[in-house]
Amino acid sequence: MAELSHTKLAKKPKWNWLKMAAVLIAAILALPILVILVNVLIGDGDVWQHLYETVLAEYISNSLLLMVGVGIGVLAIGVPCAWLTSMCEFRGRHFLSWALLLPMAMPAYIIAYTYTGVLDFAGPVQTFIRDLTGWRYGEYWFFEIRSLGGAMTMLTLVLYPYVYLMSRAAFLEQSANTLEVSRTLGYSGRAAFFKLALPLARPAIVTGLTLALMETLADYGTVQYFSVNTFTTGILRTFYGFGDVAAASQLAGILLLFVAMLILLERYSRHRIRYHASGLKKASHRRISLARRHAVWAWVFCALPILVGFLIPVMVLAYWAIFKAEMPGSNFVELAWNSFYLAAMASLIVVGLALVLGYAIRLNNSRSVKFSVGVAGMGYALPGTIIAIGTIVPLAWLDHRVIDFVKHYSDERVGLLFSGTLFALLFAYTVRFMAVSLGAVQNGLGKIKPSMDMAGRSLGMSPYKVLTRIHIPLLKGSVLTAILIVFVDTLKELPATLVLRPFNFNTLAVRAFELASDERLIDAAPASLMIVLVGLVPVVLLSRSISSRSRHAK
Template structure:
């Protein structure tokens, strides 16, 4: 975006103030990453040597196998479903095209608890097999849900929508004329998919795959519950077990290298690749009609991940919550209120800062401001465990300096002001989810004509008054969307909340995790179901947005 002309009635200090504010916000939000990297360099090597000799190889191998399994799984489900719903016509296509996004509302750790209760040895499925056959334990084989394979399946079921979403958008944008040329060359539908459509969609597919793999690396609840040792479980185990922040930071640094490699691979996959649309009719205007058996197979293939990834676990949770779980009573109301107001405050903070950053880059798209906004959005690529470790260290240092200062001059003790309160949690949430809000706000600002800024400044309005008086009302839809997505993401966040929550403070996510860890899966159902139902809201909004976009493009 070109730099907007500046009105002479607006002082230069106001422009510089906005630029400085953007740089300072980015610097503060980058602090957790910087702290982790510094601790990696200055850490004592004794605990690290112990980890290297005992568990590091297991962390690396399990993390790599988890990424490999989930990567294959999300590609096998996401790409065919995207192709079928965008390029083919078959019974149920309209419903399936948006319903395939529903598993996004299901946190991986919740679907893991649900299927453990159903498929474990004491669950109804194996109990029915034993009752039907008379077999006893050890006399038959059944899939072990609490395993690395089980974690791969659970994560695949909730993460394939990333690949589906990106792939479907890419397929829908492909020109009908391009595909028609392939038909004139004698390409069959299968050959056209593999030789033309799939290579054209590769950048979008790799982007979706990268997002899914970063979420896989960030997962804690699923792998912890299934006793699969990965970097996320190792970081928290080192932090709590050894009480060694430096060693935990060293593990976080290795995990950070994995994340950086994923980002670099995603960018390298788009290196020197340019695919331009012809501006002609989209391929979705002429779908291939699948009749009879082929149509039924396509419908069943797309319906299966929805059933397994959403409807079955939600039905099980609803049954447990209504008929089998203990009455949570007033404690549940307190947990819901804690989760609600914490998510609400976090979403207000994140969106407010995102407005400042987005407006700064709109008015002053210099390298320093652009880089600052990019740095501010790095947190979403990092697991909550890394952000939690990077948050607790500087805030604890600041608390101790304040305690020493107050004790020196007054003799009193003020206690922990930052690291022992919700301030730490809110800061970690802001770092973690800033990128989500930035995307929505920048997209909305991009649709506002620069003439609106010029008109406001010609009336003598400062940049801040233009933002509050003109842009915010026009951005109401984008701002509400950003707030809602951040709200739900905070509600589901587990590892950062586990590390940074104040003493005797719980949320729905933490309570569900605690109950599941105590094997009280049924009692965890009300909290889990509440998280899933709230998570449905942004998924429905996303589905409606995609549907309206597709409808307007036809």
């Protein structure tokens, strides 16, 4: 009865302002995508014809090969590690179960700089080989880190946690009865994995794979540094080199097709699939006890990605930053301040708007509000380059209209108010990271019973007071989590920041990229290490949450 009354209250006209706000926010956040689509249709074909005849085939092939390589890599690491840490029992399993998430704190472009400094011709590894053997350049073979294969490896090392997280959650949710039945049918542990556990976890695995491949398409720093021509590098090269927004938008439109294909793949993987566990027992209660030899191999297999994807890069960065890099001066302090206050502003804006959207769908679950919330969350599936191009075009147009208006009515001169300021960056960050914040807020709101709203309304509170006095205090954990995640994602964001930052404005991510591009890898270490250490915070919180759930599952 209370829920029925709650639904009726949600349809009262006095709450229409919230519905209108949700629709307006969604329309504004959808602007970059609309700009890209319009420019695709109205652009002339000269530059596009040149791109088609010269580099388009390379962009497509490299992007596809990169996706295939990273996809194979993240599956090969993420799924077995998830199975071993969730379904098997061996010494060190508890530590490995959360430590496997640590590479998530390492941006791909930073691990690329680190391993380049270690493995390239002038690095310590090849130098040691030449000193030991007396060989000279060309007399021995060594893996070329600056290559398509190198980019695949670097991205795999930092993106496999997406597959690991999703797969592990799926394995933990599988019924112990399923595995017991497999034993009665004569299945070995390996057969049970491939014929039962893996098919049951397929939708979750594909979801993690889709997220990893989206991040692969969105990467700019790694492929640019390794000179691998993909759509992200091509979009920025066309935008800056040719100065042709339409041609850059046309490339972005093709990249959007790739993203749409990934989203459709993820949706199709869950098409008409319904798996129901028979009983409440989870597989984590009846883990497979590994023999000593197998336990050692399981520990080595799970520890290797942690070592290569996190520990070695962090130790190298720390060594460079402490013993070899120039001492950070006032410039470094300024970079850190720019990064931190920009990330703080972005996280507060994004989470504030997410609260409005989440509360709107809670009070008015109509099709228009649902659609608006869905549109507002599309940005996370788009690379930063697309959002940057789609942001700068309408804001530059708006700036010119303001300048013309002021000229018409006065002699005062005004500069760029939107496209040349932090406003453009904050808008792009909002579009890019709204989905992350919205998911955390909606998850928190879903845990609050509708009766709490009714209690507040019966005391004469307006919807605004119910949100501020009841929901926000109860949502403290979800809101803080959303703020933290958006803060760290903003701190690491590179392509959008490169395009939209104001003149003479730098961040830690941009400075690390500039120094690495100038081959000053050691001097880039302090900025890179700072980004990694800040990125550890949400990973540690996520790890603690997983560890807590694992202890309760025992």
